[in-house]
Amino acid sequence: MREILTLNNVTFTYAPEDSSIKNAIEDVSFSVQEGEWIAIVGHNGSGKSTIARLINGLIFPQNGTVEVIGEPLNEDNLWNSRSQIGMVFQNPDNQFVGATVQDDVAFALENNGVLHEEMVKRVREALKQVNMDGFLNHEPSHLSGGQKQRVAIAGALALQPRMLILDEATSMLDPQGRQEVLSIVRELREKAGLTVLSITHDLEEAMMADRLLFMNGGKKFAEGTPSEIFAMGDQLVELGLDLPFALKLGKLLQKNGVNLSGEPMTEEELVNDLWISNFKN
Structure with a gap:
């Protein structure tokens, strides 16, 4: 399988000029293979969100490299790399910019200069993939939390990315909305072979992954299947992760x-x- 994403010995601090400030992440390495579902778990402050920002090129490491489809991420190839990765964030309300569902899904396509006929096709296909094709002309503000996140996923899918990143994407949803979103992601992964990276506190979401990365204090503390990680039992609880x-x-x-x-x-x-x-x- 081809590597979609690789972090090689990445270290990042938000205050490099201040030696008293601890690194947000330190010497972190891992890779994501095409078609895999990887979950990154850990308590608040463990470095999960920093990893998401590094992958999306919002920040760059002081040491090490982030590679997307085999290319080291830098300012020259940033936009091309972002086109390979769809991001879905924590609060769906912060992601909406269109007056209707179809306007919102089309927004990123317009910014990328996709022709109108192709854009219409992609919008409808993406909404169909998340079972929201019956809501084309609905206002996003009138949707449930789970429906909003499904529209956000459709907006990412319309760009035809190689990988979908869920950055705490289910944390603000009620149980029904959370189940809706996770079922859609699992279906997309099974039917389309979509590569998924989820950064999450939700154990149900983590259990769906092929592999877990457990972050602690900015370092990769453990890596393995969900069964292997949760078999650590009380040691995880002591480090702030539930079972x-x-x-x-x-x-x-x-x-x-x-x-x-x-x-x-x-x-x-x-x-x-x-x-x-x-x-x-």
């Missing part, structure tokens, strides 16, 4: 004498394990 509900409940049940064959990470896995271990026969 999945199903895993915590499973441990509590085992402590109280309930048979389980493993350590289920999702509610579905927990229910299946309970059934097989205690009721099937």
Whole structure:
């Protein structure tokens, strides 16, 4: 698989002239392969948002390199690199600029000089991909939180990016809106092979990833599958990261004498394990 994104020994501080200020991230390296879903998790101040800004070229590292599709990111290729990456941010209301849904999705295309006929086609296709094609002429302010984020995703998809970055994109949504957005992203990933990088506090979102990067104090503390990372258990809790509900409940049940064959990470896995271990026969 081809590498879409690579960080090589990246260090960044917001006050390089002040040696007393701690680095926001320090000597961080990781790569994202085409078609992967990677989640970056960690407590507030761990460096997650700084990584998002570095990837999008809003800031540049003091040391190390950020590479997009094999090219080191710099001021000369910044706009071309940004065209390869779609960003969806935390607050959908801060992203809307159009009077209608279709106007908003078309905004970035207009800025990139896409011809009108092609623009109309892309807008409709992108909204269809997120199940919002029936809302073309609706005002964004009248949509639910989940619908707004789906429109924001459509705006990113219309640019036909190689990778979609979700920067705390579900953190302000209610459970239904969060589920809507995550289901759409999972479907896009499965059907279109979209590469996804999610920066998140949401454990349900993190559990969908192929691989987790756990950031702590600006450094990459651990990297592995969701099962491998959450198997660290109390060590993660001590560092400010919660554990999945199903895993915590499973441990509590085992402590109280309930048979389980493993350590289920999702509610579905927990229910299946309970059934097989205690009721099937």
